[in-house]
Amino acid sequence: DGGITQSPKYLFRKEGQNVTLSCEQNLNHDAMYWYRQDPGQGLRLIYYSQIVNDFQKGDIAEGYSVSREKKESFPLTVTSAQKNPTAFYLCASQGGRTGANVLTFGAGSRLTVL
Amino acid sequence: AQRVTQPEKLLSVFKGAPVELKCNYSYSGSPELFWYVQYSRQRLQLLLRHISRESIKGFTADLNKGETSFHLKKPFAQEEDSAMYYCALLYNQGGKLIFGQGTELSVKP
Numbered sequence: 001d002g003g004i005t006q007s008p009k010y011l012f013r014k015e016g017q018n019v020t021l022s023c024e025q026n027l028n029h030d031a032m033y034w035y036r037q038d039p040g041q042g043l044r045l046i047y048y049s050q051i052v053n054d055f056q057k058g059d060i061a062e063g064y065s066v067s068r069e070k071k072e073s074f075p076l077t078v079t080s081a082q083k084n085p086t087a088f089y090l091c092a093s094q095g096g097r098t099g100a101n102v103l104t105f106g107a108g109s110r111l112t113v114l
Numbered sequence: 115a116q117r118v119t120q121p122e123k124l125l126s127v128f129k130g131a132p133v134e135l136k137c138n139y140s141y142s143g144s145p146e147l148f149w150y151v152q153y154s155r156q157r158l159q160l161l162l163r164h165i166s167r168e169s170i171k172g173f174t175a176d177l178n179k180g181e182t183s184f185h186l187k188k189p190f191a192q193e194e195d196s197a198m199y200y201c202a203l204l205y206n207q208g209g210k211l212i213f214g215q216g217t218e219l220s221v222k223p
Contacts, residue, residue: 033211040123042200043158043213058210090158101146101204103211105158 003027006091006106013078013085013113021076021109023091031094032074033103036060036087043090049074078111086113116141118203120214127191128222135186135217137175137201146204147184148211149175153197161186161199171195191221 004025013019023032031050035043035058045058049068063082068074078085088110092103117140127133139145149161162170164177164184175186184201201214 035213040215042118042120042215045210045212048210059212092158101211102148102160102163103150107157 029093
């Protein structure tokens with residue numbers, strides 16, 4: 001079953017801790033994205049990667065870090081420097097049969113900072 | 115700067131009524147625009163894109179470059195259309211896709 005898998009679905013973190021959200025895809029897509037979804041603000045781009053071993057900052061990259069060591073994987077680390085990390089995080093990939101420039105989304109991860 | 119604006123947070127209509135979800139964009143280049151939809155408990159997914167010029171689930175959207183708009187329309191709303199709708203703009207071809215704030219559509223019986 002092809003698609004994008006995000007884990008964990010729910011995550012709780014204490015202030016001052018880093019946390020890593022996993023995103024894996026088996027669609028053979030080249031590009032991958034991380035968005036943050038907040039009520040009333042839509043989706044805001046955190047980081048994106050168009051190819052392995054390369055990634056670019058989005059509009060709200062501060063306090064986040066990513067890596068792209070494998071085509072299938074694009075993990076997002078929410079660091080303690082992120083001032084308001086409680087949010088719903090969406091991973092997406094792009095390419096292949098879905099059509100150029102069309103994103104396929106994961107189910108999301110909800111992070112709550114206690 | 116590139117921007118997508120959806121002025122309505124919530125749009126509530128009765129079943130069978132026409133629906134128009136507004137989307138305005140600012141972009142100096144040639145835009146590629148999309149509508150994505152998120153039904154309750156489902157993933158965000160593509161509804162339609164302007165270059166396809168197609169109707170999906172009865173929805174259509176026309177790109178109006180003069181008014182920089184890409185409004186989503188449906189002549190007769192159905193209860194199953196209730197969802198969150200996001201307008202999105204692609205710029206930097208093959209790169210960044212930016213989204214509007216989203217409009218929640220509620221179709222009442």
